[in-house]
Amino acid sequence: MNTHDIQRALAALRExxxxxxxxxxxxxxxxxxxxxxxVTVEQILSKEINDAA
Structure with a gap:
């Protein structure tokens, strides 16, 4: 999963x-x-973004 996909998933979670x-x-x-x-999934995905950076 690339960063763009993760950001899209985060936007969906906020919705x-x-x-x-x-x-x-x-x-x-x-x-x-x-x-x-x-919130839990958002935290996991945010960690994925930070780890990828």
Missing amino acids: IQVKAVELPPSCEHDAHVIAALA
Whole structure:
């Protein structure tokens, strides 16, 4: 995976985080889980970018 692909994936993860916040109140737990997973993957991908540099 090259840096451009990782940056595109990070942008997609940010969009997922935004959409998770927009879920209705009845899905609050799901929204927190989705956001937490997105943050974890974002951290892993950011580390990949730093390691590649």
